[in-house]
Amino acid sequence: MPLLEPRANPSRVMKWAAPLIAIVLMLLVGAVLFASLHVSPLKAFYVFFIEPLETSNGWSELVLKASPLILIAEGLAPGFRARIYNIGAEGQLLMGAICASGVAIYANGSEAGWVLPAMVIAGAMGGAIWGAIPAWLKTHFNAEETLTTLMLTYIATLFLSWLVSVPWRDPDGSNFPQSIMFSDASLFTLLFDGLRINTSVFITMVAVLIFWVFISRSYTAFQVAVGGEAPAAARYAGFSARKTVWLSLVVSGLTAGIAGAGEVAGPVGQLTLSLSPGYGYAAIIVAWVGRLHPLGIVLSGFLMAMIYIGGDAGQVSLQLPSAITGLFQGLLLFFLLGADAFVNYRLKRRRPHLHKELHEDKPQQTPKAAPEVAT
Amino acid sequence: MIEHLIPILVGTLGAATPLVFAGLGELVTEKTGVVNLGVEGMMLIGAIAAFAAAVGTEGNLAVGLIAGAIAGAAASLPFGILTLSLGANQAASGLALTIFGLGLSAFIGQSFVSYSLSGVKPIAIPLLSKIPVLGPVFFNQDIVVYLSFVTFGLVAWTLAKTRLGLILRAVGESPEAAHSIGYPVTAIRYGAVLFGGAMAGIAGAYLSVIYTPLWVQNMTAGRGWIAVALVVFATWKPARLMLGAYLFGGVTILQLHAQGFGVAIPPQFLSALPYLATIVVLVLISRDRKLLQLNLPASLGKPFIAGG
Numbered sequence: 216m217p218l219l220e221p222r223a224n225p226s227r228v229m230k231w232a233a234p235l236i237a238i239v240l241m242l243l244v245g246a247v248l249f250a251s252l253h254v255s256p257l258k259a260f261y262v263f264f265i266e267p268l269e270t271s272n273g274w275s276e277l278v279l280k281a282s283p284l285i286l287i288a289e290g291l292a293p294g295f296r297a298r299i300y301n302i303g304a305e306g307q308l309l310m311g312a313i314c315a316s317g318v319a320i321y322a323n324g325s326e327a328g329w330v331l332p333a334m335v336i337a338g339a340m341g342g343a344i345w346g347a348i349p350a351w352l353k354t355h356f357n358a359e360e361t362l363t364t365l366m367l368t369y370i371a372t373l374f375l376s377w378l379v380s381v382p383w384r385d386p387d388g389s390n391f392p393q394s395i396m397f398s399d400a401s402l403f404t405l406l407f408d409g410l411r412i413n414t415s416v417f418i419t420m421v422a423v424l425i426f427w428v429f430i431s432r433s434y435t436a437f438q439v440a441v442g443g444e445a446p447a448a449a450r451y452a453g454f455s456a457r458k459t460v461w462l463s464l465v466v467s468g469l470t471a472g473i474a475g476a477g478e479v480a481g482p483v484g485q486l487t488l489s490l491s492p493g494y495g496y497a498a499i500i501v502a503w504v505g506r507l508h509p510l511g512i513v514l515s516g517f518l519m520a521m522i523y524i525g526g527d528a529g530q531v532s533l534q535l536p537s538a539i540t541g542l543f544q545g546l547l548l549f550f551l552l553g554a555d556a557f558v559n560y561r562l563k564r565r566r567p568h569l570h571k572e573l574h575e576d577k578p579q580q581t582p583k584a585a586p587e588v589a590t
Numbered sequence: 591m592i593e594h595l596i597p598i599l600v601g602t603l604g605a606a607t608p609l610v611f612a613g614l615g616e617l618v619t620e621k622t623g624v625v626n627l628g629v630e631g632m633m634l635i636g637a638i639a640a641f642a643a644a645v646g647t648e649g650n651l652a653v654g655l656i657a658g659a660i661a662g663a664a665a666s667l668p669f670g671i672l673t674l675s676l677g678a679n680q681a682a683s684g685l686a687l688t689i690f691g692l693g694l695s696a697f698i699g700q701s702f703v704s705y706s707l708s709g710v711k712p713i714a715i716p717l718l719s720k721i722p723v724l725g726p727v728f729f730n731q732d733i734v735v736y737l738s739f740v741t742f743g744l745v746a747w748t749l750a751k752t753r754l755g756l757i758l759r760a761v762g763e764s765p766e767a768a769h770s771i772g773y774p775v776t777a778i779r780y781g782a783v784l785f786g787g788a789m790a791g792i793a794g795a796y797l798s799v800i801y802t803p804l805w806v807q808n809m810t811a812g813r814g815w816i817a818v819a820l821v822v823f824a825t826w827k828p829a830r831l832m833l834g835a836y837l838f839g840g841v842t843i844l845q846l847h848a849q850g851f852g853v854a855i856p857p858q859f860l861s862a863l864p865y866l867a868t869i870v871v872l873v874l875i876s877r878d879r880k881l882l883q884l885n886l887p888a889s890l891g892k893p894f895i896a897g898g
Contacts, residue, residue, distance in 0.1 A: 218675065219895060300681050352869065356877040361627065361681060362819045363872065369812050369865040377858035496689060503682065538696035538807075545631075545690025549668055552683050556676030560895070 219560035226558050233554035234504045240550040254533055262532055263525030275410035277520050282419040283474035285516035287498035289426045290470025292507040294463030301464055303364025304471040305495025306371035307342040311472025312479045314341030316486035319401035320383055330400045335476050342472015343465050350464035354457045379486055394486035403481050415477040427509040500548045598843055599727040603735055606839025608793040610738045612817035613831045614745045615789025620821055622782040623762040623889035627684025628669050629790050630814025631691020636662035636791025637798035638695040641805045645705050654799040662791015663784045670783040674776050677893045696807045707803040734796050746828040762887035765894040775894055816868050823871045825885040841867050
């Protein structure tokens with residue numbers, strides 16, 4: 216017995232209500248989880264979501280974490296609209312971090328002003344190239360980008376591991392797999408004394424503006440959207456599916472690469488194995504929760520940053536397992552996808568013959584009623 | 591020479607066994623038209639559930655495997671509800687399952703990090719294990735490897751020769767037609783998704799209870815994704831899937847032995863080989879669009895809501 220029937224038109228209200236419903240459900244499950252760990256849910260929510268924001272340092276950390284998440288998600292969103300699923304942003308971020316670090320390591324000691332911009336450009340190129348490989352594999356060999364982007368992430372992780380263990384390992388670093396600490400010319404300037412927030416957040420702000428303009432005015436954005444939602448129509452209108460694939464993957468690689476550069480030239484300050492707490496994966500959720508909209512992504516980026524910071528705070532002051540962050544991320548995406556069903560479908564009403572008296576339905580919905588053959 | 595080869599081949603079968611289970615499960619799921627990209631997550635949930643159950647029963651293998659299978663199937667249920675009952679995007683839902691599985695298994699696993707199990711001894715099959723080369727490779731393995739042979743036989747036979755197999759394929763080829771002649775398409779797809787989950791769970795259980803045998807966070811290390819790629823490589827044929835799984839098992843093991851032999855290649859580069867090989871085989875198969883079109887279940891990835 217199917218429970219759902221299609222709506223005549225996708226519900227705009229549900230489209231934006233779905234993330235809120237998902238957040239509420241995530242918090243409810245979170246409350247049960249906390250209770251099962253013998254932690255008062257109210258206390259846990261306070262520690263997770265309120266306490267970190269009572270200090271200026273908390274706000275600084277929030278923006279510092281939201282910034283790469285938003286930047287990567289902005290780059291992913293146009294591709295997701297076109298149903299090009301780049302799920303390897305984590306690898307593109309790592310390649311960006313690697314290329315940026317290469318510049319910093321070879322320019323070590325130089326106080327020249329070009330070092331930092333060169334790092335950002337190298338990071339952008341590294342990420343873009345790591346995104347271009349699956350684009351090439353897709354357009355020339357028809358290979359699924361979901362699988363290739365992910366495999367390239369594993370390869371990037373191993374490459375990073377080799378770099379920090381052998382050629383780029385800090386000789387004075389007591390054998391830890393990490394590079395030298397970068398000098399000041401290789402780091403973004405701090406915005407306030409004593410806080411880690413730095414000027415890299417302006418890159419994210421500019422990116423949001425660019426993507427906003429791109430989505431709301433650009434012909435290319437329309438092309439990318441049509442290419443995904445109606446490939447036949449797109450072909451008819453003369454749009455190239457190949458161009459869509461290239462554009463989606465290179466742009467998302469580029470933003471992820473810049474985010475990687477922002478980490479090594481920012482809070483991390485060197486190339487290490489643990490430079491990203493999974494930002495590339497979390498950004499996928501950020502893009503969806505933000506409805507693939509440049510401004511929605513800003514909000515969902517802050518939400519995801521709160522989940523990260525809350526997870527850290529919960530670990531420190533409540534001794535909760537650190538893996539709780541990943542659990543919340545998964546739950547959020549699950550609930551979002553579930554709530555999203557109600558954008559295009561609605562619950563089937565129990566007594567269809569009362570339809571007309573009870574609800575003012577549009578006439579085109581009724582002929583869709585199912586010929587009941589089997590249950 | 592042959593003395594060196596036998597341990598490599600024996601190891602190949604062990605390394606391939608998780609891929610065999612996870613790959614066969616995903617193959618059956620995809621045969622009904624559903625792509626579940628959550629194999630990695632279901633394997634991890636199966637791995638931690640099996641490990642916890644085995645630790646709790648002082649190393650009982652059967653309990654571990656069953657716990658892994660149940661946990662894997664349970665993990666596939668939210669994916670089924672999202673994609674089959676709520677018409678959600680299959681790629682996104684599978685990805686959500688993987689992220690969730692990673693988080694959940696790490697969460698539960700934190701209290702199991704310090705435990706270890708003793709693993710299981712191989713069982714030599716009388717007579718057969720005495721055959722030169724083939725004997726020690728195929729007939730002196732642990733019981734789960736034998737179980738993987740049986741599972742392969744059952745899946746291949748069911749898909750090719752039985753009425754159930756015919757129905758599964760019909761649902762994947764044309765859900766509308768299957769629905770109109772009275773088959774409960776959604777229920778059949780639920781069954782296939784749960785089967786895929788149970789198989790992924792067993793694959794994870796093999797890793798944590800027998801192969802490693804330890805719990806390590808994110809211990810599947812991409813094997814779930816490789817299993818998904820193998821299904822494409824196999825063009826949805828069970829026998830080719832076995833071939834692919836053993837090929838990958840071989841690459842994994844060669845990499846370990848190369849390190850042992852002191853090959854002067856950084857270990858990280860050798861570890862990257864299976865992932866590189868996955869890309870290569872995907873390219874080799876996918877470039878032949880006709881071959882793919884011919885074998886691809888026609889409704890793959892498309893949601894079907896009866897009456898929709």
